[in-house]
Every structure is written in structure tokens, then in C-alpha cells.
Amino acid sequence: MSSPAATATAPVADAPVAAAPSAPRSALLDSVLPLLVDVGVPLVSYYALKAAGTGTFAALAWSSVVPVVRTVWGVARRRRLNGLAALMVTVNVVGLLTSLMVGDPRLMLAKDSGVSSIIGLVVLVSAWKGQPMMSAAVRPWLVKGDAAKDTAWQRLSAESAAFRRAEARFSAVWGAALLGECVVRTVGAYTVPVETMVWLGTVIMVATMVFGFLVSGRVGAVPMARMIAEAAPSERAADAAR
Template structure:
């Protein structure tokens, strides 16, 4: 019986699958808010209204996801609640930059989730790798996970590395927004560049450590058919 995990076509399918899933999120969470913000700003709206409009895109995503999937997307709901919390805090304090900095809370929460998964059950990247790297053979992936200490170590390392990146992004955003003498509009744009930096860094980590995981999968397949 042939092993799908060793075929180039499966690898290419996995990469295209990643792009199909990541690109819409990148457009919805990074590009669209920036476009809405500057569009409102060009119309002469205040920073608070422009930031509110940009953040409201998370509500649109929540509604679209709920209609399409007939259920509430927990991640989209969490993003929207963070936006509402940041907006309320900004109105109470009178500081629109809090709406921008609230993204750090989201990143930090994800980092906590990644680290927590290392302590409870299987790490987050186990499920991500199972979906994207297994080459369409999750059963073989589960078998390899049980038998290969090397694979388990690499997946846990990838999970820890991603957690560090999320924490770093959360920390870096605060001085970028508050300590660089940027206007609110400039701070909004800079914040999105920080997010893009995180995405690039996650891609580098995934590609670098993913090579070792794919190598383990290939060797496991060869042993199974040797």
C-alpha cells in the first residue's frame, strides 16, 4: 500500500491548503482593518471613529462565519470581545491607542494557550501538523507520534517557539504604539506591521522545524514498507 505522506503531490496539497486557510485570515485580520481605518480617516473622521470602524470588521467576520457555518466561531467571537473591551477602555480613559494595543492581549492569550498545551495533553502544533504536514494520512501521523520521541520533541519545540513569538509580538507592540512619538494613524499602521512580522516569523519557524518533522514522517513510511 502506498504512503500518501511521501508523495510530492500531498506536500504541495498541504502547502496550498495552508495558503487557502491563512490568506483569508490575513486579509480579514490585517489588511481589511487598515483599509477601513484609513478610508474613514480620509473622510475626516476622528481617530476613535476610524479605529472603531476598523475594529468592527471583526464583527463582520463573526457574523459571516456564523451564517456560513451555522455556529459561532469562538476565535472570531474572542477577537470581537477584545475589540469591545479595548473600545470601552479607550472611551473611559480617552486614549484611542488602547484600541490598538488590545491586539497584544489577543497575542498573549494565544501564547498562554500554546504554553498550556505543552503541560496538558498534546501540544497545539500536534494538531496543526497533523492537519497540514501529515499529507492526508492522520492515522499514520498518530502512529508516528506514539512511536517517535524525535517527532514529539520537534513538535513540542515548535509549539514553544510559536508561543515565544506570540509573546514577543504582544510585548513589542506596546512601545511601538506608545514610545515612538507616532500619531494614532501611524501607530495603527505600525501595529499591523508588527502583526505581519509575527506572521513571517511563524512561517519561518514552521518551515524550518517542519522540515525535520517531514523527514521523520518519510523515514517512518520507509520503515513501514521496508
């Protein structure tokens, strides 16, 4: 769920054509690799620690450290902290410290849903205020390293009410999805056996992400991509004229 902020680069003759092929692959890797680390490593670590004789709470605690370290390291390596990344670092660290102090395995599981709820609520508020936080995540996918598309994004975001509504819908879907995940995982943390909830929580999270991708794409990303594609030719023409 981390989402690095996209930065616009100044257009240079023939540069957009050269940059375009590698940019989507880079965006895909940046998006998928953190997800694999945050989902796969804690799950494997938990069962490996349990097999080694570690207690349930200790296994949960040690396996929960990995996503926090990965997020903090990602921010330190990029030397850039956007709003969503800062929020994720804060709630993960606070949630981990709180659950360690209490020492309850079920609270440790519920902590993950608490992270989702806080992030979801903040994302929803950002959409309602007209400053959608998820725009930083979807922008690299839509502009694909094309300077004209990136310029079109900036102009549409500043001038087009329809584009801003699509941005808000994209964030609103993700905010609602994360809040829904919070409810389901909290109920599961206190009603389902801990051993079952360790893997079931991962299934719920993956299902939430699939739902978020499908619905936010339909109501937000696809309309935005269409508007960017329509506006990009005029941006290229203006750049050529300059």
C-alpha cells in the first residue's frame, strides 16, 4: 500500500519516447515488490518462527517488524516523504509499539486492521477535501513517463472539475475498501483462531486490494486516462511550438 510520489520531469526533445517503455515497468515493480514483501515475508516468517518453537505472540511480533522496517527504509532511501508514506510509517510504528506493550496475540492481529482503518479514514477525508492522497499512487501508471501526459495531468488537475471528481472517486473507493477490510479483520481477530487468522488476514487483504483495483479503476483511473489521452496531443503540439 505504499505509494511513492510521482515527480514531473522537464520535457526534452525525443526524451518522452525514450523514457516511456521503461517507466511502466518501473512503476509496476515499485508497486508490486513492496506488496510481496509486506504480505509474503511476514507470513513465511510467522510459520518459520512457530516451527522453530517460538511462541504465538513472539512470532507475530517479529514477523510484523518487516513491513515497518521496509517502509522506513524506503522513505530513507528515496529521501522523500509524501503524505501517504508518512501516514503509513506513523500508524505502523505506533500500532507495533502498542501491541508489543500489551502482549496480546489477538490485539496484534487487530492492529493490522487498525492500520487499515486509519489510512482508509484519512484517504476518505482527503478525497472529500479535494486533495486525494491516492493520486500520487495512480499518477505514474497513467502518465507512463510521457512528459506530454504528465503536463496534461497537471493542467487537468488544476482546470478540469471532471478530472478532479475522478481523482476523488479513485481515493474514495480505496478509503472505503480499507475501512471495510478493517471491520472484517477486527471481527476475525477476536472470533477466529489465531493460527487461522494469520493466513486468513492475508486473504482478506488481497481480496480488498483486488476489489480496490477493479472498482477504483472503473470509476476513477479509466476516466482519468481517457481525459489525459485526449489532452496530451495538444500538450505535445504546444511543446513543439515552443
